[in-house]
Amino acid sequence: MSAAPAAAPTTSVALVGNPNTGKTTLFNALTGHRAKVANYPGVTVEKRSGPLRALPGVEVLDLPGTYSLAARSPDELVAVDVLLGRRPDTPRPDAVIVVADASNLERNLYLATQVLEAGLPVVVALTMTDVARARGHTIDVPTLAKGLGVPVVPLVAHQGEGLPALVAAVAQALASRTPARRIVAFPAAFEQEVEALDDALATSPVGRVPAAERRRILLDVGGAAELRAGALGGPAVAAAVGAARARLAAEGIEVAGLEAPLRYLALGPVVGAAVVVPDDPPATWSDRIDAVLTHRVFGTVVFAGLMTVVFLSIFAWAAPAMDWLEGRFSALGAWVVAEAGLGGGALESLVVDGVIGGVGGILVFLPQILVLSLFLTILEDCGYMARAAFLMDRLLRWCGLSGKSFIPMLSSFACAVPGIMATRTIENRRDRIATILVAPLMSCSARLPVYALVVSAFLPGASLGQRALVFAAAYFLGIVVAVPVAFLLKRTLLRGEAPPFLMELPPYKRPLVRSVLHRVFEQGRAFVTRAGTLILATSVVIWALTWFPRDPAIAVEQDRAVATADATVEAARAAGRTGEALAGVEAGAEAAKAAAERHAKGRYMRESLLGQAGRVVEPVFAPIGWDWKVSVAVLASFPAREVVVGVLGVLYDLDGEDESSDALRSQVQTATWDHGPREGQKVFDLGAALALLVFFALCLQCVSTLAVMRKETGSWGWPAFAFAYMTALAYGGAILTAIVTRAIVG
Amino acid sequence: MTAAASRADGDRSAAGAPAPRSLADLAVGARATVLKLEGAGVTVQRLAEMGLTPGVTVTVVRFAPLGDPVEVKVRGYALSLRKLDARCVLVSPAP
Numbered sequence: 001m002s003a004a005p006a007a008a009p010t011t012s013v014a015l016v017g018n019p020n021t022g023k024t025t026l027f028n029a030l031t032g033h034r035a036k037v038a039n040y041p042g043v044t045v046e047k048r049s050g051p052l053r054a055l056p057g058v059e060v061l062d063l064p065g066t067y068s069l070a071a072r073s074p075d076e077l078v079a080v081d082v083l084l085g086r087r088p089d090t091p092r093p094d095a096v097i098v099v100a101d102a103s104n105l106e107r108n109l110y111l112a113t114q115v116l117e118a119g120l121p122v123v124v125a126l127t128m129t130d131v132a133r134a135r136g137h138t139i140d141v142p143t144l145a146k147g148l149g150v151p152v153v154p155l156v157a158h159q160g161e162g163l164p165a166l167v168a169a170v171a172q173a174l175a176s177r178t179p180a181r182r183i184v185a186f187p188a189a190f191e192q193e194v195e196a197l198d199d200a201l202a203t204s205p206v207g208r209v210p211a212a213e214r215r216r217i218l219l220d221v222g223g224a225a226e227l228r229a230g231a232l233g234g235p236a237v238a239a240a241v242g243a244a245r246a247r248l249a250a251e252g253i254e255v256a257g258l259e260a261p262l263r264y265l266a267l268g269p270v271v272g273a274a275v276v277v278p279d280d281p282p283a284t285w286s287d288r289i290d291a292v293l294t295h296r297v298f299g300t301v302v303f304a305g306l307m308t309v310v311f312l313s314i315f316a317w318a319a320p321a322m323d324w325l326e327g328r329f330s331a332l333g334a335w336v337v338a339e340a341g342l343g344g345g346a347l348e349s350l351v352v353d354g355v356i357g358g359v360g361g362i363l364v365f366l367p368q369i370l371v372l373s374l375f376l377t378i379l380e381d382c383g384y385m386a387r388a389a390f391l392m393d394r395l396l397r398w399c400g401l402s403g404k405s406f407i408p409m410l411s412s413f414a415c416a417v418p419g420i421m422a423t424r425t426i427e428n429r430r431d432r433i434a435t436i437l438v439a440p441l442m443s444c445s446a447r448l449p450v451y452a453l454v455v456s457a458f459l460p461g462a463s464l465g466q467r468a469l470v471f472a473a474a475y476f477l478g479i480v481v482a483v484p485v486a487f488l489l490k491r492t493l494l495r496g497e498a499p500p501f502l503m504e505l506p507p508y509k510r511p512l513v514r515s516v517l518h519r520v521f522e523q524g525r526a527f528v529t530r531a532g533t534l535i536l537a538t539s540v541v542i543w544a545l546t547w548f549p550r551d552p553a554i555a556v557e558q559d560r561a562v563a564t565a566d567a568t569v570e571a572a573r574a575a576g577r578t579g580e581a582l583a584g585v586e587a588g589a590e591a592a593k594a595a596a597e598r599h600a601k602g603r604y605m606r607e608s609l610l611g612q613a614g615r616v617v618e619p620v621f622a623p624i625g626w627d628w629k630v631s632v633a634v635l636a637s638f639p640a641r642e643v644v645v646g647v648l649g650v651l652y653d654l655d656g657e658d659e660s661s662d663a664l665r666s667q668v669q670t671a672t673w674d675h676g677p678r679e680g681q682k683v684f685d686l687g688a689a690l691a692l693l694v695f696f697a698l699c700l701q702c703v704s705t706l707a708v709m710r711k712e713t714g715s716w717g718w719p720a721f722a723f724a725y726m727t728a729l730a731y732g733g734a735i736l737t738a739i740v741t742r743a744i745v746g
Numbered sequence: 747m748t749a750a751a752s753r754a755d756g757d758r759s760a761a762g763a764p765a766p767r768s769l770a771d772l773a774v775g776a777r778a779t780v781l782k783l784e785g786a787g788v789t790v791q792r793l794a795e796m797g798l799t800p801g802v803t804v805t806v807v808r809f810a811p812l813g814d815p816v817e818v819k820v821r822g823y824a825l826s827l828r829k830l831d832a833r834c835v836l837v838s839p840a841p
Contacts, residue, residue, distance in 0.1 A: 068795045072788060104823040107797045221787040256787040260794030264802075277822065290824075296811045390826050394812035397828075403815075500789045500831035502796050505817060505824040 012059040017099030019065035020506040022127040027062045044714045045078045054167040069114040071224040073429050083118040084210045095121040095173040103132040106271050113263045117212050121173035122180040126154040136278040147270030150180050184266040193244040200240035204233035221256050286507040310375045314414040321367035329360030358539020372418045373523040381511035399483045400490030402501045405435040412442035416705045430494040438486045440705050441478035446642045450696045453645050458689030477697045534707045538639045545610040554603045561596035565589035624738045625688040641701035687741035691734035699730035770832035772806045778837035785834035797821040
């Protein structure tokens with residue numbers, strides 16, 4: 001009844017459990033932190049697997065955390081499909097470990113009762129037994145095992161206690177291959193319909209499916225299993241399902257409310273016999289902390305304070321490391337020029353400007369990503385993340401999202417990459433995609449140099465206060481735009497049935513240092529490898545577009561200027577000048593050489609493919625009032641928006657590429673159109689300058705963000721959509737800004 | 747609202763109207779028994795899966811600072827739900 005395994009016939013064990021049960025910690029303990037991470041094709045779910053250290057040849061498969069097997073989306077259906085061997089990309093596991101929180105057994109075992117029906121051997125692992133003990137719960141493990149009909153192994157994850165017993169139980173389950181028995185009895189009429197559905201499906205394109213899946217098709221009204229069967233089997237299957245439900249309703253059985261009460265009813269005596277809970281549970285320290293942290297006044301104050309500290313420390317802690325990395329990369333570039341002997345030609349430029357410059361420019365953000373991941377992982381592991389969502393839900397519902405979107409959005413003010421990674425805690429797929437789509441609108445730290453350049457260089461005659469105001473306006477523009485964007489997305493593209501926003505508030509606990517560091521490392525590695533390869537590719541493409549064609553005339557002209565400068569020095573020497581007089585001539589010659597080099601660089605850029613493209617697209621940006629140089633800068637900054645600062649520097653024939661350089665400032669302020677109807681007029685009036693600010697506040701010129709979006713959503717469709725809508729917003733916003741500014745200023 | 751009026755209000759609700767009320771109408775600290783769930787299929791299914799089935803006892807722990815969502819204790823754990831969804835949970839005051 002199951003699909004044939006696609007890969008080599010290895011033995012595997014699936015790990016299933018509710019969120020926040022320590023499932024990942026157990027996975028790491030079993031595999032020794034050797035996870036292989038991939039994606040299930042077609043869904044946004046991560047596939048984590050690793051070798052079971054204590055049992056050679058056995059693979060552990062970590063299924064996504066879930067409260068129930070009743071799937072409402074294709075993402076949630078993954079767990080059901082894997083357990084039933086219905087995914088061609090994943091061989092059916094040979095046994096299942098159900099991870100259950102001992103301090104919250106009843107609700108955790110709800111999922112266990114569903115897994116018991118999958119037809120596989122099952123072992124129940126009890127985590128958080130220390131928390132249960134602290135609350136005064138006593139658990140009679142043998143009685144619980146008898147009630148559930150499967151082995152139960154208590155664990156203390158922090159100390160690794162119980163792990164050998166769990167491995168032994170798994171080994172025995174694998175050896176015996178005895179499937180677990182169901183402990184929940186459904187009404188006989190319902191089971192008859194489950195059987196009858198087999199015939200209806202077998203003669204349809206759906207084919208035969210396991211009884212457990214047929215139960216899901218009947219039970220989950222409008223759920224993922226029913227939708228898939230309907231889509232595959234056509235109206236006949238849909239009609240058969242509808243008719244079965246109607247016959248049951250006629251007998252007084254409403255499928256929508258059938259399952260959960262039956263399962264809890266069956267669990268009641270099992271848990272009741274095995275677990276003794278004190279009548280008057282002692283107030284735990286977790287309860288006392290919560291009384292403060294979710295308090296109307298203190299809770300809000302602590303939350304605001306905590307978020308401020310996290311936010312500021314991203315900049316304070318990461319800045320030195322970022323400066324250091326930046327220094328290392330420019331030193332590496334300089335070393336290649338000086339020592340590697342690449343001959344100063346295309347190859348050297350490819351290595352220095354394309355590879356080192358492009359990849360270095362992105363890797364500089366790694367410290368920020370690591371610091372942010374560290375904070376987020378600690379907040380998540382200690383249980384505060386759920387409280388943050390609890391506090392902020394009302395606010396975010398305003399734009400159609402939930403409290404769980406708050407932390408990802410806040411993180412995106414540092415960098416959208418960790419922000420988008422942080423959306424994994426959002427269970428609702430549509431909420432998650434909406435959050436991923438608006439996260440890049442937040443003003444990330446890569447935008448700050450662009451804002452600084454515009455505010456310092458493009459606003460002549462503005463007071464310090466006015467500059468600060470413009471900077472702040474640019475900074476908060478993104479979040480102001482994000483509200484209506486999210487609102488619209490949730491009402492158009494991401495419209496659909498709104499499942500209730502139900503969220504467990506897990507007890508606070510101390511995060512495990514090793515587990516935190518491991519996850520921070522994993523996020524950093526994912527950024528470097530996944531984003532890195534794409535960034536390398538785009539950097540090289542952009543480099544090639546700025547390098548070719550290489551007009552030899554420019555080099556000839558530069559050589560001539562250099563020769564003239566050298567000749568001047570020679571002439572001075574020949575004339576017998578020494579000391580200060582000679583030094584003055586030499587300095588003058590050096591300056592002339594530097595100017596010739598800058599001039600050549602500017603001409604190369606002007607005549608490069610990208611420069612030509614800039615001229616081609618100039619009309620597109622003409623309504624904003626930008627000349628071809630700004631157009632080139634916009635195109636060249638596709639891999640990373642902060643590149644615009646350096647490109648403008650090169651195009652305006654300048655040495656200093658620093659955003660605060662006085663030379664760039666004066667150059668930009670006096671820049672005039674070099675051709676066309678507005679020749680001689682100033683390029684950067686206030687409208688064009690503010691438009692540049694708006695454009696870069698709203699555009700998605702960042703390959704790392706696109707790469708992470710691709711990885712988290714599982715397709716190029718969403719990043720392409722995000723790029724298109726943000727570019728449209730940026731372009732429209734820039735035109736509007738230019739027009740309105742000119743109308744006001746005149 | 748004055749303190750006296752609010753107390754009178756509280757007294758009235760403590761008396762327990764015979765008509766079932768929803769979980770969203772309870773005050774902080776109130777205990778109640780779930781009578782039934784009403785609403786869209788997905789909402790009813792999810793609420794029940796999280797343990798809010800008929801007959802179970804719930805305690806309102808607190809409301810979020812902005813007045814919504816509400817935190818309740820059910821089956822020994824803390825669950826946060828929006829008032830909108832809590833209105834689907836009909837309750838009667840616990841004995």
